[in-house]
Amino acid sequence: MRRIVGSLILGAGLAAAVVAPARADTLAQALAYGYENSGLLDQNRALLRAADEDVAQAIGALRPIISWSAQTALSTSSALRDAAPGTNGVDSFDVSSSATLSASLLLYDGGQSRYGIDAQKALVLSTREGLRGVEQQVLQRIVQAYMEVQRASAFVELRRNNLRLITQELRAAQDRFEVGEVTRTDVSLAEAALASARSLLASEEGGLTQAIAEFRAAVGRNPDGLAQAPDARIPGSLAEAQAIARREHPSIKGAQYAVTVAELNIARAEATTRPELSLTGSISVDDNFDDEEQIGIRMQQSIYSGGQLASQIRQAKANRDAARGDLLNTSRTVEQTVANAYSLLSVARASIEASTREVRAAQVAFDGLREEARLGARTTLDVLNAEQDLLDARATLVSAQIDETLAGYVVLAAIGRLTAEQLGLPVQVYDPVAYYNLVRNAPAATSAQGKALDRVLEAIGR
Template sequence: MNFKRNFAGIVSATLMAMSSPAGAESLGDALASAYKHSGLLKQNQAVLRAADEDVAIALSGLRPTIDYSLSHSWRDVDGAGPAVDTRVNSASLTASMLLYNFGRTQLGIQASKEVVMATRDTLVGIEQTILLRAVRAFLDVRSTNENAALQANSVRVLAQELRAAQDRFEVGEVTQTDVAIARARLASARANQVTAQGELEIAREEYRAAVGHLPKSFPNTPGLPKTANSLAAAKSVARDRHPDIQAAQHRVNAADLGVEVAKKAMLPSLVGSAQTSFTDTIGDSTGGSFNNQIGVTLRGEFYAGGRRSAEYRKSIAQAEQARAALDLARITVDQNVADAWSKMSIAAARLEASERQIRASRVALRGAREEATLGSRTTLDVLNAEQELLNAEASRITSQSDRFLAAYSLLAAMGLLTAEHLKLGVASYDVDAYYNAVRNAPVRQVSPQGEKLDAIISILGKN
């Protein structure tokens, strides 16, 4: 048996697995596809548009409302049925507008804007989750493919080892025990090969779910992203940029405004109104009459069963809840940054140790094979040496994947795992387009702004 040829086969197969064929999909391609095809991202973009509309709804409180009513009535006198002069047609047009409520409506508008900003940051967090899932799927496909190739080559080598053991047994160099050991190792390797192929298929399906399609070819090895020079620097960036912290801060602002709104809800409001009405009694020769009215109304509550006070206390509790959530977000972000930093350092150290282990295992395998030809090593010794090399190669695959995943996890923990920061070359969702179209509460099919909004909604529907 040519031991050098077998050893070269292991190295060759591993290198082939780590290289990628021409036209292989890059990590950037996978991330861009994940961004464009994510249903979760589209769902939360719709959530943001709904929050944008809340600003328009709050703003409408400062504008006049115009109501109309049309009615026809009749009276039945003494069961004789409706007489002509008891039939009445009436129409009225009423306009009312808030004149003053101690700034309560303006505060509600500001609170709605803070909610919009929080929802925008939440959308960025969803984007990071989607892209990190795509990174994980990409790395899993690459590592499971490499591991499947490694296990397949191990089966080929062990099959040769079994044939060699059988040949040596026939000439009396080894015992039946050596043949049985080689056969058992081959059976184990075949089981591992089946497992590796199954894990590859699972990884491919996860890739399709995360990216939007099956890998066109096995992804190539990406480059490590630039993160931070130190843990302190990474935490500093995360505290300033992470969307979870920013969203929580906007929710605190909205909750504080909510306290003021609830407090001012106990105060009265001044409303102006104007009304014109027309009443026509059928059969009346006067031809109907108009009635016009204009005035102001001061509205307030002396007692509402304690509802307003309860709403005020509730708003204070919600503000306290929002501040606690902000503190928790800061703690969680700091922890995630530290965890990702540690995992990246651990993976780098493990990768370096795996490289040293591989070099040493190759030397040990060569020595075991040469000594086996001289009769000073058994078949079991050779198989153990081969297993050591296989384990080292598998450990390197895992460490490489862990290192890349930790680096991208650190980017996510810093709040930088976005299409814009990664420069994926995709058209990012414009959070201002819809907001600017609706923030002034345009009326659809009436105003020019409404026509523009219809066009935007049509484009969003097609996308």
């Protein structure tokens, strides 16, 4: 409907406001540029890589830990007992050195490490959903900025057309005043309307400047003419959209993973009450090259910790209950957001339909009043009022058209599908799994995989 009414009722002036230049930025281009140059996305991608490293560190705790140490000590002593009267004792110096190579391997800890690894993996999945949520926020802000520039541009063009029309009315009133057809009052009314039109144009131009500034902040560059944005592809019904949101929305999926993390942390806390078994070994060499080898098994278990372990278990259970409550609240909030988005879409469509009829009627009324004014049957004030009614109707229609497009993308964000992949943007979509696959086995810094990781991080940091 939006594309049909544009040609029917807006006329040459409004058409100039909404028809895009021959070479203009598209919404897809703006979204792609903003996606590739977003500092917020870079920040959260780095946080995800940090979460990936937590998995590597948890896995590394189950592997042998080998370390070395070396020390040199200087000791002195004074032989005061054997010294002659009136003389000082002779100081003796002794230098001793030693080096130790030790190793330990965790054999059993009641499942603490395994539960910790699983919890970190679930936390990585939750962080990935958080990154997807940030991606939606970035893209939705770009869509909003894009459409607001179009709205402000259309309003400026409407005001310019209105200013030209009122200027013509002022000239006509002056000509008619000179021949005695109207009074000085009619001329003054036209002059007042012209001054008001100039003021309103300045206000709309200020709004356009602000919209461009927001576009630059959201996208990373200034707009270069904006083509008409395509309608978003959304589900046909509210029920279908809410079902999709329950399955795919990053906030819900992130909250689900958070519950999993909390449940694993309960098991991990309970495991701290079990015995821990480790294999240890060491080799020491002193400055006389005397060596000492030692190997053994160490077992330990907390018998009493002042209630600390029991408190940690209760705390983990409380955190689990809180995570479940957050999941329930998040699900309801997402469903409400989807419903609100569809409501906004329905309102915009109804407004377009009503505004279309209003503009058509206002155009007819304005044309008739202006003709009657030429014949002396209407005053200049009547024409100016009709012109203002037509301008208001056109502005309402333009705003409703923008709102309809915006509401479609709000629906996409509400169901979790406002992403670069879902929109098919011409970008290299960030793969959150790639880095995880490189670090999930906790490679050593000197290994081939560790060196490859260094090159990857160096390339990211450029």
